[in-house]
Amino acid sequence: MADSFIPLTIDEYARQAALTDQRKGKHALSFSMLGVFGEAGSLLSEVKKKQRDKASYLGYADAVAEELGDVLWYLASVARRSGLPLSAIAASAADATRLGSAADNDLTFHALQPAHIPITTEPTTKFEHRLLALAGQIGLFVNDYQSGALKKREQMMVSLTQVMRQLIAAANDSGVTLEAAAVKNQHKIFDRWPRDRTFPPPFDLSMDPEEQLPRRMTIEVFERTVRKQDYVFQKSNGVFVGDRLTDNAIEPDDYRFHDVFHYAHVAVLGWSPVVRALLRLKRKSDPKLDDSQDGARAILIEEGVTSWIFGQAQQLNFFEGVKRGGLPLDMLKHIRQFVTGYESERCPLWLWEDAILQGYAAFRFLQKHRRGRVLIDFPNRRLRIKELPL
Numbered sequence: 054m055a056d057s058f059i060p061l062t063i064d065e066y067a068r069q070a071a072l073t074d075q076r077k078g079k080h081a082l083s084f085s086m087l088g089v090f091g092e093a094g095s096l097l098s099e100v101k102k103k104q105r106d107k108a109s110y111l112g113y114a115d116a117v118a119e120e121l122g123d124v125l126w127y128l129a130s131v132a133r134r135s136g137l138p139l140s141a142i143a144a145s146a147a148d149a150t151r152l153g154s155a156a157d158n159d160l161t162f163h164a165l166q167p168a169h170i171p172i173t174t175e176p177t178t179k180f181e182h183r184l185l186a187l188a189g190q191i192g193l194f195v196n197d198y199q200s201g202a203l204k205k206r207e208q209m210m211v212s213l214t215q216v217m218r219q220l221i222a223a224a225n226d227s228g229v230t231l232e233a234a235a236v237k238n239q240h241k242i243f244d245r246w247p248r249d250r251t252f253p254p255p256f257d258l259s260m261d262p263e264e265q266l267p268r269r270m271t272i273e274v275f276e277r278t279v280r281k282q283d284y285v286f287q288k289s290n291g292v293f294v295g296d297r298l299t300d301n302a303i304e305p306d307d308y309r310f311h312d313v314f315h316y317a318h319v320a321v322l323g324w325s326p327v328v329r330a331l332l333r334l335k336r337k338s339d340p341k342l343d344d345s346q347d348g349a350r351a352i353l354i355e356e357g358v359t360s361w362i363f364g365q366a367q368q369l370n371f372f373e374g375v376k377r378g379g380l381p382l383d384m385l386k387h388i389r390q391f392v393t394g395y396e397s398e399r400c401p402l403w404l405w406e407d408a409i410l411q412g413y414a415a416f417r418f419l420q421k422h423r424r425g426r427v428l429i430d431f432p433n434r435r436l437r438i439k440e441l442p443l
Contacts (some may be wrong), residue, residue, distance in 0.1 A: 082131065294314065
């Protein structure tokens with residue numbers, strides 16, 4: 054099994070990273086420069102968090118690997134936009150005694166570092182100093198670019214080599230291999246910006262039909278005033294779905310239409326403990342699954358995620374005008390943390406984004422019209438909404 058492992062080449066990583074670069078136009082290089090600078094700051098921030106919260110900050114090692122990968126991604130972006138192969142920069146920065154006779158385009162990340170790097174779970178003084186040196190080198194790099202001192206490719210090559218040399222040394226002192234950081238980075242960027250959009254199979258595929266979430270379903274959602282109080286009612290095939298809903302808030306905010314987000318979870322993710330409870334589709338034939346994935350805690354998690362996203366959406370005009378690929382990565386990563394331990398943690402971030410954007414498109418429709426016919430179309434991973442006549 055070990056013989057089947059193929060080391061990741063630097064050129065292959067750079068090629069894969071280019072596929073997820075969303076920035077275009079004349080300011081793209083400046084944006085990449087800002088990215089390198091910003092991610093170096095994030096790396097320093099992880100060390101600061103671990104020093105401040107030594108016992109309680111448990112994500113330090115993973116965070117350092119992720120931030121090293123992010124610095125690497127932006128370096129690849131700067132190199133590409135400067136017409137320089139990342140492998141040539143790495144070869145120039147590396148210890149020549151480790152490289153052997155391999156051509157630059159065959160250079161692997163493994164060749165850049167010692168064969169054995171001590172694993173560390175806390176920042177050492179040496180690593181802190183190395184990070185400050187890396188940040189300082191990146192600062193000089195950005196300053197030289199701003200001043201116009203890097204107009205020639207040779208000058209850019211020298212400056213990028215100095216940054217890469219510090220990055221390799223920082224990885225050595227952190228106990229992280231750049232290959233691990235690069236692989237982690239690849240997984241993250243394709244989780245967010247995929248090469249192809251292949252939908253995962255339904256979580257309840259093996260269950261009997263009466264314990265499966267609906268693959269297609271139509272729900273009529275409408276507002277009605279009862280004793281001077283506005284309520285939202287829902288019906289499917291003439292039968293009421295759930296209880297009538299209010300905003301449950303002092304200031305009205307239309308949250309009473311929020312079940313449309315759960316319907317989006319069904320239509321796009323194939324997941325919703327809330328809808329399972331509403332439609333009595335809990336997987337009782339598997340008591341363990343019923344308890345852990347369809348029970349009260351799972352319902353509270355979904356409601357919590359929905360409420361938290363709503364708070365973010367209120368500040369962004371309920372995501373009006375946000376296109377696919379436009380939701381903040383940090384928001385999607387927080388959602389993944391929310392649902393850790395539940396089925397939906399296996400949903401890629403891009404699919405979560407689809408569910409959110411489709412749910413909020415339907416929500417904005419209901420805000421405007423106060424009623425609508427919601428259509429769950431799971432085979433096509435779509436949530437649609439149409440006018441509902443009075």
